[in-house]
Amino acid sequence: MILKPSQAVIAALLFGGVAAAMPALSTRSDAVLFENVRVFDGKSAQLSGPTNVLVRGNKIEKISSAPIPVDQSAATQTIDAGGRTLMPGLIDMHWHTMLVRPTPAELMTVDLGYLNLVASAEASDTLMRGFTTVRDLGGPSFGLKQAIDEGTVVGPRIYPSGAMITVTSGHGDFRQPFEVPRVLGAPQARSEIIGGAMIADSPDEVRVRVREQLMLGASQIKLTAGGGVASPHSPLDVSTFTEAELRAAVEAAENWGTFVTVHAYTSATIQRAIAAGVKCIEHGHLMDEATARLIAEKGIWLSTQPFPRELGEAFPAGSEERAKFEEVFAGTDRTYGFAKKYKIKTAFGTDVLFSRALARRQGELLASLTRWYTPAETLIMATSTNARLLELSGKRNPYPGTLGVIQEGALADLLLVDGDPVANIHLIADPKRNFIVIMKDGRIYKNSTTASSRH
Ligand SMILES: [Zn+2]
Numbered sequence: 001m002i003l004k005p006s007q008a009v010i011a012a013l014l015f016g017g018v019a020a021a022m023p024a025l026s027t028r029s030d031a032v033l034f035e036n037v038r039v040f041d042g043k044s045a046q047l048s049g050p051t052n053v054l055v056r057g058n059k060i061e062k063i064s065s066a067p068i069p070v071d072q073s074a075a076t077q078t079i080d081a082g083g084r085t086l087m088p089g090l091i092d093m094h095w096h097t098m099l100v101r102p103t104p105a106e107l108m109t110v111d112l113g114y115l116n117l118v119a120s121a122e123a124s125d126t127l128m129r130g131f132t133t134v135r136d137l138g139g140p141s142f143g144l145k146q147a148i149d150e151g152t153v154v155g156p157r158i159y160p161s162g163a164m165i166t167v168t169s170g171h172g173d174f175r176q177p178f179e180v181p182r183v184l185g186a187p188q189a190r191s192e193i194i195g196g197a198m199i200a201d202s203p204d205e206v207r208v209r210v211r212e213q214l215m216l217g218a219s220q221i222k223l224t225a226g227g228g229v230a231s232p233h234s235p236l237d238v239s240t241f242t243e244a245e246l247r248a249a250v251e252a253a254e255n256w257g258t259f260v261t262v263h264a265y266t267s268a269t270i271q272r273a274i275a276a277g278v279k280c281i282e283h284g285h286l287m288d289e290a291t292a293r294l295i296a297e298k299g300i301w302l303s304t305q306p307f308p309r310e311l312g313e314a315f316p317a318g319s320e321e322r323a324k325f326e327e328v329f330a331g332t333d334r335t336y337g338f339a340k341k342y343k344i345k346t347a348f349g350t351d352v353l354f355s356r357a358l359a360r361r362q363g364e365l366l367a368s369l370t371r372w373y374t375p376a377e378t379l380i381m382a383t384s385t386n387a388r389l390l391e392l393s394g395k396r397n398p399y400p401g402t403l404g405v406i407q408e409g410a411l412a413d414l415l416l417v418d419g420d421p422v423a424n425i426h427l428i429a430d431p432k433r434n435f436i437v438i439m440k441d442g443r444i445y446k447n448s449t450t451a452s453s454r455h
Contacts, residue, residue: 026154026443030074031056034414034437037086039063040422042383042405045376047422053086055412058442059401063408079437079449085420087379088404089132089156089413089440090428091386092362093303094282094349097123097158098139098196100359104230107354108174112140112194119144122359123155129362129431132413132440133157133403135349135390137222137261137282138164138172140195145217145398154445157399157413159390161222162213163191163198164263165206165249170240171228171263172197203248206241210252210260219393221253225262225278226269229315229324230353236286236324239269246276258396261303265328267291274298279392283351285331292338301389302339303347306332306368311358336372347389348381364429375425412442416449 032055039048054062062068070076098119099107107115123144126134134156136145141160148155166172168182174197175182175189182189182199191197195216198209210221225241227234234240241249246262253260254277261280262273267288270281274294280301287295295302312325339346350365352358358365369378387404391397402410416437421427427434438446 026151026440026445028443029077031061031071031076032412032439032442032444033068033070033076033078034081034086034416035078036083037081037416038083038420039406040085040087040379041407042088042387043380045374045380045422047085047420050083051086053406053414055414055439055442058412060406060408060410060412060414063406077444079416079447081416081436081449084436085417085422086406087415087417087421088383088406088410089415089438090130090363090366090382091133091135091390091404092126092131092349092382093135093347093386093389094137094305094351095126095131095134096139096351096353097126097134097136097141097144097155099353101354101356103354104174107196108190115140115194116143120147120153120155122356123148123153125359126362127154127156127440127445128435128438129360130415130428130435130438131156131362132415132438133159133387133390133399135159135161135220137161137263137349137351138197142195142216149398156440157403159219159393159398160217161220161261162216162218163195163209164222164224165198165200165209165213166224167240167245168199168201169233170199170238171224171226171231171234173199173231173233200245203244206245206248207252210249211256214253214256214258214396217398218258219396219398220258220280221249221260222282223249223260223262223278225264225273226266227324228263228265229321229328236265236327239266239272241272243272243276246273246278250277256396257394259392261301265331270295274300280347280389282349283328285328285335287331287335287338289338292335292342292344296342296344299345301345301347301392302335303349303389304335304339305349305351305365306336306371307351308358308361308365308368311355314355333371340372345385345389346381347386348378349386361429363431364426367425367429370425376422378425379421379428412439414439
């Protein structure tokens, strides 16, 4: 719509003041030049010497220790970084965009519109913590992803799985006993209606549910292959899907050019999943050494995390869930030991659920990996290594291009850190103070430098 001058004046009078008072969702200049940064490139433990990095559009165009001439014909924003560290945006490989803030009770009862709005607010906070990409491993995140990608709301890139797929009684079946037995053809459970978790009890049902998620835009498929801590009817030792059911999911996903990842703690569950063609294991905290060797030999990914002790305290002392948490918690150190010993391809994700307070500690949870890894190894895992696992989505990758690194031609997801996170990993635990610039896809969402100018 083109306004006549008089209409434009009226529109400005009506809306101009309001528009000026509202923060812009983001800004994108034609180009942004970071001057005088030291680069942590996502792959090397060594920071570069003083460097200049030019971003044009949504990509890193040039990296040089020599001055980069500013293109006078275009609007180039220059950020005088004063020797601060430029690093790739962080990636969380196990996130649930829709399940971070609601309580389990809210998830099962409140309006889906409310859940989306709350998730949108959380997505903005997630990006402001420096997590520019998340892999969503269960929940109805397609709408939020669309709104973020089109610039309507602020948030990270989302690699969605859509609904996690489970069996009757499995991890993700949140039904109450009065809802059983389910008559075939009966209305779906609440978790299914909102697209949070779908229940499938045969290879044919699994195929339907997998293909539905792919149709909706899933970049990978998530099944819960074994018991879980937070589910009401799901003992940890249980393997849920049969090998034939898992294989049906793998076939459907691979026909669509992508892969299956499974929630799995125990050796039996992991081994069955690998036999069925699953490419990534989530958690794995209760695996034995032979299973760790198998994961390494087959080149399977392990996407895991050290759960914080406080998470267990969310469950009442003496409860079944608390006991399950303690078992998983105790296995963490052994699993990271195996991951290092057998050089397993290991990714990091937090798996924060139902806790805004814990979500605020997303960076701190990442930093807690320094119990097993150096700060540089930790940051490499959360950037370039995690990005390699994202690439398994193949042609279903919603953001083609190179993520997780600072190199010419890569997508411009960048953090300017006030200090050296390789020397002091704890800087990432306080993003509000220490992340001076947050850029995603070449757009600046935060800039608290004072020395920034336009040419
Ligand atoms: Zn999860």
